[in-house]
Amino acid sequence: MRRDLSAVMLAAMVIVASSGVGSASEAGKPNIVLLVADDLGHADLGFQGARDIPTPHLDALAASGVKFTNGYVSGPYCSPTRAGLLTGRYQQRFGHEFNGGGPGAAGGVPFGLPTSQTTIADRLKAAGYVTGLVGKWHLGGAPQFHPQKRGFDEFFGFLGGAHTYFAGKSTDIYRGTKLIEEPTYLTDAFAREAVSFIDRHKEAPFFLELAFNAVHTPMDATSERVARFASIADPTRRTYAAMLSALDDAVGAVLDKLRASGLEENTLIVFFSDNGGPTMLGTTINGSSNAPFRGSKRTTLEGGIHVPFVASWKGKLPAGKVYDQPVIQLDVLPTALAAAGVPPQPDWNLDGVNLLPYLTGAETKAPHDTLFWRLGDQAAIRRGDWKLVRYDATLDTPGATSNPRTAHATPFRLYNLAEDQGETRDRSADYPDKAKELLASWEDWSRQLATPLWGQGGPAAQAKN
Incomplete structure (x- = not known):
């Protein structure tokens, strides 16, 4: 659809305070594209230093914008991170602390992003955007939680936490609320649908979330892509590389469509992974690497929460910039709203921060003084270079298998990430006052947080996906 003149004029008058960018231009509000990977290892992209898996399209995206060396997510696994992303709030504030699968709270609370929460899609739709989700939802399968009840005009994908990539193995792919048969390798199908969404809505401001299930298990890859990586000896890593290559191809298709449609300079693009790679026994191991960090998906060590993170907006954000201050996926919502000219309201109680002025240099302090994590008994806080963390104790026993029904957490330990990014030297005895301050x-x-709505009991009740 084409915007009318009054809407364009109104958008042109909106100024985002102090950012220097993100105000609506004379051409209209910018498009916003979120690219979310699933279970991606920190070290597995070219721009992160990977040498065995070429990712030219993601590398080009990073080169075109800002690469965050301290990009975080607020959840060590899938659904909580997505709840935080869509609301701009720590998901524990409204009880979405765990994946579904654990016991419900009193009264049998159904699993899903609480309907009391307003999503980024709700807010952008109210601002005149066409909104679409392609890919993984994992925020509730009951009708009241469906993406099209949560601000998305269009939905193509699946509602659960994991899905096969090949046709014939499953029949729970949806177009809107209708089940369909999808014959195409799923990552390629998601690319097709994302490109179609852009093509159909290129005349209007749009918000598109492309939430890949790659590179989450099952380990499904096309034979043609597996053949590209014959030099990788480990068969799991080889299949992982093929799956990641498909994701990179899909990103390339989206970038090509934006460029061909003349939208490259009017689109804010954000890419990150929903958590670190699953590398410890007991998780959905996929052949990923979180180097140089210790820990895995489902832990509060850096390997579980420190992820690849990029923002690009050609002509508005500096190209090739490396930003070292900690940021978190909670920042995506306020940043996107600032780009759209939507001022946040105090009663939204956002935890995220508009990153635009920090990335342009208009603001020189750090976006966050402190970041926090909680997943049952696991916990962490980062302030400056210091991190206090309590994590799944299984990681301290080589070869042990983490069982979400029986796992317990370590005591709190203090690490200085500037000198020990692998979190191997506990400094709490050397700096007891710092440990007490952070605790x-x-x-x-x-x-301040809510009682978890489901899966109570800390690690013992965590769901595997």
């Missing part, structure tokens, strides 16, 4: 801050934050 007090974490406890103050934790007291």
Whole structure:
């Protein structure tokens, strides 16, 4: 659809305070594209240093914008991260602390992003955007949680936490609310649908979330792509490389469509992974690598929460910039709203920050003084270079298998990430006052949080996906 003149004029008058970018231009509000990978290892992209898996399209995206060396997510696994992304709030504030699968709270609370929460799609739709989700949802399968009830005009994908990539193995792919048969390798199908969405809505401001299930298990890859990686000896890593190559191809298709449609300079693109790679026994191991970090998906060590993260907006954000201050996926919502000219309201109680002024240099301080994590008994707080963390104790026993029904957490340990990014040297005995300071801050934050709506009991109740 084509915007009318009054809407364009109104958009042109909106100025985002202090950012220097993100105000609606005379051409209209920018498009916003979110690219979310699933279970991607920190070290597995070319721009992150990978040498065995070429990712030319993601590398080009990183070169065109800002690469965050300290990009985080608020959840060590899938659904909580997505709940935080869509709301701009720590998901523990509204009880979405765990994946579904654990016991419900009193009264049998159904699993899904609570309907009390307003999503980024809701807010952008109210601002005149066409909104679409392609890919993985994992925020509830009941009708009240369906993406098209949560602000998305269009949906193509699946509702659960994992899905096969090949036709014939499953029949729960949806177009809107209708089940369909999808014959195409799923990552390629998602690319097709994302390109179609852009093509159909290129005349209007649009918000597109392309939420890949790649590179989450099952380990499904096309034979043609597997053949590209014959030099990788480990068969799991070889299949993982093929799956990641498909994801990179899909990103390339989206970037090509934006360029061919003349939208490249009017589109804010953000890419990140929903958590670190699953590398410890007991998780959905996929052949990923989180080097140089210790830990895995489903842990509060860096390997579980420190992820590849990129933002690109040609002509508005500096190309080739490396940004070292910590940011988090909660920042995506306020950043996108600022780009769209939508000022946040105090009663939204956002935890995320508009990153635009920080990335352009208009603001020189760090976006966040402190970041927090909680997943049952696991916990973490980062302030500056210091991190206090309590994590799945299974990681301290080589070869042990983490069981979400029986796992327990370590005592709190203090690490200085500037000198020990692998979190191997506990400094709590050397800096007891720093440990006490961080623990007090974490406890103050934790007291503000809601009781988990499902999966209570810490790691013992975590769902595997």
